Amino acid sequence: MSATEQDAADAAAWYGARLGWPATPGPGGPGSGPGSGPGRPHLATGVRFDVLEVPAAAGDEVLGRLPGPAAGPVVRHGARMRLLVAPGGAEELPGLLDWLEWGGVSLDLVALGRGGSMPAPALPGAARGPGEPFWVRPPLARRGGEGDGDRPVPLPALAGPPGCPGHPGPARAWGTGGGAPDLVRLVAALATACHRVRLFPPPGRRTARNRQAWAFS
Numbered sequence: 001m002s003a004t005e006q007d008a009a010d011a012a013a014w015y016g017a018r019l020g021w022p023a024t025p026g027p028g029g030p031g032s033g034p035g036s037g038p039g040r041p042h043l044a045t046g047v048r049f050d051v052l053e054v055p056a057a058a059g060d061e062v063l064g065r066l067p068g069p070a071a072g073p074v075v076r077h078g079a080r081m082r083l084l085v086a087p088g089g090a091e092e093l094p095g096l097l098d099w100l101e102w103g104g105v106s107l108d109l110v111a112l113g114r115g116g117s118m119p120a121p122a123l124p125g126a127a128r129g130p131g132e133p134f135w136v137r138p139p140l141a142r143r144g145g146e147g148d149g150d151r152p153v154p155l156p157a158l159a160g161p162p163g164c165p166g167h168p169g170p171a172r173a174w175g176t177g178g179g180a181p182d183l184v185r186l187v188a189a190l191a192t193a194c195h196r197v198r199l200f201p202p203p204g205r206r207t208a209r210n211r212q213a214w215a216f217s
Contacts, residue, residue: 011120012041019139019152021048023120040132046114049073049155050090052186053110056081057202058193059136065189069141069153070181075121077133082118083190084139086157089113089183096187107194156181 012023022044045051054062059081063071075082090113097103112118122128124138141151159182 008039008041011123014123015041015043015120019048024117026119041120042117043120045112045116045118046087046090048087049084050087051112051116051118052083052085052089052093052190053112054081054083054190054194055079055108055197058108058190058197059083061193061196062186062189063136066181069137071137071186072156072181073135073139073153074137075118075133076136077119077121078131081136082112082133083186084155085183085186086155087113089156089158090116092158092183093187096184097191100184100188100191102191102195105191105195106198107191108198109190109194154181156183156186158183 008025012025015021015023023041024044026039026042056076056079059074059076063074071083073084075084090111093109093111094103097105097107097109119133121133121135124135124140128134137153139153141153
């Protein structure tokens with residue numbers, strides 16, 4: 001077994017043993033062929049967690065407003081950010097956006113649920129190669145603090161704000177009272193940030209958009 005294959009096997013074993021997350025071998029890396037071995041393992045979505053994926057600039061804005069693990073575990077992969085939420089969150093997203101009056105607005109907010117997968121991030125604290133996904137907020141926290149530890153970080157879930165169809169009851173605040181962070185509030189914050197980034201893109205994206213406009217002029 002090569003070092004790359006061993007690293008992939010170790011990562012899959014860690015996610016399975018520590019978190020109970022199903023992991024499968026990913027495709028080989030760029031230029032790989034038969035016999036090259038598996039690439040980075042992939043974590044199944046829709047089993048132990050779903051994913052809300054947004055532009056990294058929007059994710060950074062939301063994380064800047066949320067203390068500690070209030071947004072749940074978060075992964076950065078290139079120009080995208082993936083926020084892990086409770087299973088079923090992906091199916092709820094369209095209805096929540098409609099209820100929050102974001103329905104029909106192009107937000108670049110993508111949900112991954114049952115049947116999907118995402119590349120497994122480098123293990124918390126481990127070295128990573130260029131372009132590899134990594135944990136911005138790890139899935140395990142120390143008791144009484146942040147970072148890798150032995151306590152799973154709660155996944156944002158529906159807490160039932162008043163008036164939300166099918167989900168009666170009071171909404172929880174961001175990670176307060178010991179409960180999971182509220183999915184509705186997280187989606188509202190993400191939608192607002194995604195819309196702002198779309199209207200006022202960061203300098204790098206704005207330059208690329210201008211070049212594209214000139215190319216077709």
